Amino acid sequence: MQADSTIRVGAVSYLNTKPLVHGLAAAQSDIELVFDLPSRLADQLAAGDLDVALIPSVEFFQDPSYAIVSDACIACRGPVWSVKLFFRKPPAQVETLALDEGSRTSAALSKILLSERYGLKPQTMPLPIDSSLDSVDADAVLIIGDRAIHAPDEQFVEVWDLGQEWRAWSGKPFVFAAWVARPGFDTPQIAAALSSARDAGLEHLEEIAAAEAPQHRLTTQQCLTYLRDNLHFILGPDEENGLALFHAHAVQRGLAPPNDRWTRHDCETT
Template identity: 85%
Template sequence: MQADSTIRVGRIRVGAVRYLNTKPLVHGLAAANPDIDLSFDLPSRLADKLASGDLDVALIPSVEFFQDPSYSIVSDACIACRGPVWSVKIFFRKPPAEVRTLALDEGSRTSAALSKVLLSERFDLKPQTVPLPIDSGFDSVDADAVLIIGDRAIHAPAGDFVEIWDLGQVWRQWSGKPFVFAAWVARPEFDTPQIAAALSAARDAGLAHLQEIAAAEAPRHRLTAEQCLTYLRDNLHFTLGPDEESGLSLFHAHAVQRGLAPPNDRWTHHDCEAT
């Protein structure tokens, strides 16, 4: 039995995405932990693999975490922001109060849900939504507003926009809380305490090597090393503390209200009013 346990622990299947904002969380993770089998995929596929049992732990978007009340967060490492996030934006062709159609970048279900929450709370809007495929250009959709994420948001498209929302900043101004985009989540039957220490250590190593990471990643994202460093250091926050948990709980409550997530007593936020 001991041998079987060693084999099981020796093959902890961990999934993450290759996005720039994930680099500090996986810095040296596989090299420092031979017990971890690290793989990469799209966020939606990671969520599917976690649900099917093909992964033990995955860095999945917060909305995906909400979908299964039996899931648990297994690390204090996360992807969050405490203000402008720079890489998640809504570009408005009409004033926000007049938006009737919203194009949603298919790359992020969490940002799509956040957009719906903020438009509802700030302007009592429930716009019709249309997809913006990952490989489609900004002008391929004729919508009043367009949500885009990642490189496309960082490199703002040319256009005549009446307003641009950085969703990290708008959420912070409205709620007073940080926003958690993704966390390390495990299936209920997975119980290996040392994974938490490994994931936290990898995060700490990443934060200690931000300049190195920024220099390596900047050319791939058409950024200068300084721009890349600023994004990773100043726009993102990688620790899930009490404030982040409170922000996550508030987001869950509003997602439940709009049918975007099922209820979960562990994440019930009894006061859904923003501070």
């Protein structure tokens, strides 16, 4: 953590983050924006090297002293398109599961859905970020990001869009990441700054889509549809309830520690 008044804010440079950081550093002179991998951001936040970071939900659960400091988030209310589980066997017969190392939150979500829907606890193995699906001989393979958006050539028995599957099972939105402050950080204006940056990003989605589409091998319209229709960037009451439900099931499976603040009476599946 720096001694001056600069607020160090960490984010990932993924496509789904662009609307949240659009013009953030330029609009807020006391913010230093740092880009890194999600796991590294979580480590830097825990060490106090960052004041605020956009970290995955599972990472947020790990420290009860963490606080969400903005109503800006990365969520979905249905199909998310960029997080998919590919099945080589019918879901009920899955014994082995390969997990994309790029997302521990999606890995936890996969385990929860397979457990809740089929009573399964498959043996897991890692799928390195730079490895293809055919490099692992698993009954089901989780992949995220560009690799999930661009369907692999292999034929699969079934494919789950995990945003859609979570919504169908729980009736609630799913929150993939939120703006979280380190313990002891107290700068109220950061909430307004992050919300304003989100609002500015939503107003410039077409511009963002045009700039980002080529490097993700998408048309501008495909990129715009993903940002506008598949993703949801506002952390409202429904999103909070979805996050609480996810936490409850993560705790049941030893994927997150208990936290009384996430115990809600309305966290039952519908």
